[in-house]
Amino acid sequence: MAGKPSAKSQTSAKYDQRRQEVLRAAARTFNRLGFHVATLDDVAEELGVTKPALYYYAKSKDEILFDCGRMALEAMSSALDKSPASELTGRERLIRFFRLYTEVICEDFGRCLVLTEPRDHAAKSRHENVAGRRNLNYAVREMIRDGIKDGSLRQVDDRALSIAMFDAFNGIGRWYDEKGASDLTSILDQYFSIFLQGIETPK
Amino acid sequence: MAGKPSAKSQTSAKYDQRRQEVLRAAARTFNRLGFHVATLDDVAEELGVTKPALYYYAKSKDEILFDCGRMALEAMSSALDKSPASELTGRERLIRFFRLYTEVICEDFGRCLVLTEPRDHAAKSRHENVAGRRNLNYAVREMIRDGIKDGSLRQVDDRALSIAMFDAFNGIGRWYDEKGASDLTSILDQYFSIFLQGIETPK
DNA sequence: TTATTTTTCTACTGTCTGGTAAGTAGAATA
DNA sequence: TATTCTACTTACCAGACAGTAGAAAAATAA
Numbered sequence: 001m002a003g004k005p006s007a008k009s010q011t012s013a014k015y016d017q018r019r020q021e022v023l024r025a026a027a028r029t030f031n032r033l034g035f036h037v038a039t040l041d042d043v044a045e046e047l048g049v050t051k052p053a054l055y056y057y058a059k060s061k062d063e064i065l066f067d068c069g070r071m072a073l074e075a076m077s078s079a080l081d082k083s084p085a086s087e088l089t090g091r092e093r094l095i096r097f098f099r100l101y102t103e104v105i106c107e108d109f110g111r112c113l114v115l116t117e118p119r120d121h122a123a124k125s126r127h128e129n130v131a132g133r134r135n136l137n138y139a140v141r142e143m144i145r146d147g148i149k150d151g152s153l154r155q156v157d158d159r160a161l162s163i164a165m166f167d168a169f170n171g172i173g174r175w176y177d178e179k180g181a182s183d184l185t186s187i188l189d190q191y192f193s194i195f196l197q198g199i200e201t202p203k
Numbered sequence: 204m205a206g207k208p209s210a211k212s213q214t215s216a217k218y219d220q221r222r223q224e225v226l227r228a229a230a231r232t233f234n235r236l237g238f239h240v241a242t243l244d245d246v247a248e249e250l251g252v253t254k255p256a257l258y259y260y261a262k263s264k265d266e267i268l269f270d271c272g273r274m275a276l277e278a279m280s281s282a283l284d285k286s287p288a289s290e291l292t293g294r295e296r297l298i299r300f301f302r303l304y305t306e307v308i309c310e311d312f313g314r315c316l317v318l319t320e321p322r323d324h325a326a327k328s329r330h331e332n333v334a335g336r337r338n339l340n341y342a343v344r345e346m347i348r349d350g351i352k353d354g355s356l357r358q359v360d361d362r363a364l365s366i367a368m369f370d371a372f373n374g375i376g377r378w379y380d381e382k383g384a385s386d387l388t389s390i391l392d393q394y395f396s397i398f399l400q401g402i403e404t405p406k
Numbered sequence: 407t408t409a410t411t412t413t414t415c416t417a418c419t420g421t422c423t424g425g426t427a428a429g430t431a432g433a434a435t436a
Numbered sequence: 437t438a439t440t441c442t443a444c445t446t447a448c449c450a451g452a453c454a455g456t457a458g459a460a461a462a463a464t465a466a
Contacts, residue, residue: 198401
């Protein structure tokens, strides 16, 4: 038998930790080369091991991708949970969410979520991935509708705005380079300025 | 020897037309499955021929992808050329450009450009593809700066705004479905409303 | 009709890659 | 010390896919 830690008992903390390292190395490799171009040999090399070692921690490339996405989605969900302190306006919660969201998508797992599409996922796990994305979308749309109700946002189509904002902020995850010149905070300020105040000169 | 039309003379119009069909079928297939997942057998099937027939019109999968992107970039460049009727404000030219841009990226070749990244292109042709994208970016940034000068746009960072708008509008090419419910015109109206007026209630 | 050129086909190859089988060094346990 | 488990390794396979060789249809020209 292969082994893993102890077949039935609680999986050891050491194993779980090493598995995280494997997933993170995979995410970095996928992000660097693209999921379909990156091979498991590439991932293994990033970790300094050989390919079969990966199979000690996951049973397929698809599972690795799925779990990378799940790591990101969980981080984002907990970003959601912090928001609904309901003394905040919809506008404030929207800003707060996209600040946290952007931080996540500029890290390994978040980037991996942004750089892959649902169709890259195996049919079996695709549904859960899509559901996670949709949850975020719905949560944001609700923030928007709340903002319209509480008067902090003007009348806009929540569906269109949500998608437009996700696409724009997801873009940051694609091109933002930590080692680059501009820092994330000032980029976010500019983005919020654009979305909140618009770019037209007020009449 | 393989053949092509007449080795030295002008390539026949019939050949060129058929080549377009090949490229368009390839773009559709790439868009449907993703470039790296789509095989040339898939492309051939979409056309109703067998794989080797494709090699009569292109000499590699990479060349096909490159030419699909080139078709899109050319369409967009000519969208640029129509804009600089200089009695228009920067704001008006920006709107005009993104209307045409969105139309292009919702068609086969444009989608193909949006759905592929520079790293998907062969090293040899990547540079030209990137240059084309950068040209568009710079043109838009100039429109923005002109708009600020002529007073039609408020003071914003042209670099950030350009990227944010490209990312948001590119998104449309990813999810927009011609057979779906919403029509492109109303989506565009909503997007321009968001970007121009912003979403905050004016103080 | 015959000859020639254009277009596509059948059959194949080399390579790459996800995944597996089986074994092993070292740590932990008894 | 003997035994078992952990965390890998080397060696390999089967299938898939880009690309090629060369023949065979179609189409066009003479």
